Amino acid sequence: MTYPLVSELAADGIPVSVSCRVLKLARQPYYRWRNAPIRDADVLRAYRINALHDAHHDDPTFGYRYLADEARRAGWRMSRRTAWKLCSQAGILSSAQRRRRGKGKKAGPPVFDDHVKRVFRADAPNRGWLTDITEHRTTTEGKLYCCAIKDVFSNRIVGYSISDRMTAKLAVDAVRNAVTRRGEVAGCILHADRGSQFRSRAMARELRLHDMVGSMGRVGAAGDNAAMESFWSLLQTNVLNQQRWTTRQELRLAIVVWIERKYHRQRAQDALGGLTPIEFEAKLTEPLTLAA
Incomplete structure (x- = not known):
């Protein structure tokens, strides 16, 4: 000007x-x-761009359509075309669109140190959790994404979230679900890979809210989260590969039923002394309850 x-x-x-x-x-x-x-239109434009920036910081993978939805939830209504125009002018780009030649895009920098070091054990519940995201395609409705959280003490899935979008909200909702189920989790380590969902500002804020400690493995080192990968392998073999899933709701129900019924209550594990995760926690925490 x-x-x-x-x-x-x-x-x-x-x-x-x-x-x-x-x-x-x-x-x-x-x-x-x-x-x-300063015209009213300029003020409105500035507030809208600020809302788009905030949504982009929470999850860099969002495209302009999802950013418009998030800005609308924050109170700044705009059409998707307006969101596209403002994002273009402000340089707000989805990280998922930045394609690179080669084997794939480079993992982002870690926002947490590795506090696990491939030691997937704990002497009490809520001391160490592992998390990751898996995906599976349906025949008519596209992909379904599941983020699960596993307690290394008993191998129990203490929380999970299922959605048709792989965003930071998927991971944050899984943490909230786990905290609701487990109660006091201050000091618990949550270990993940370097996916953008786990490096997001929303995830860091959620961990601080519950006094939890974030942890991340190295780039290209699948063994750094091997215990969580083993759970996905079981889910793949026992549910995902059993049939062709038509709708997301059908697949969602199958995943929940297998976790809550089969994995938790019927599948005995050698690492738990031949007990299921539910039995193992009940047996190991019973003396503590009686002592109290």
């Missing part, structure tokens, strides 16, 4: 007509600007 410059020159005694002639500006728009330096 050169109008402020015209005002500064006018304050120094240079006539507006001279400044506008030198700067090749029309005088009438300048006077309109002086009477209302």
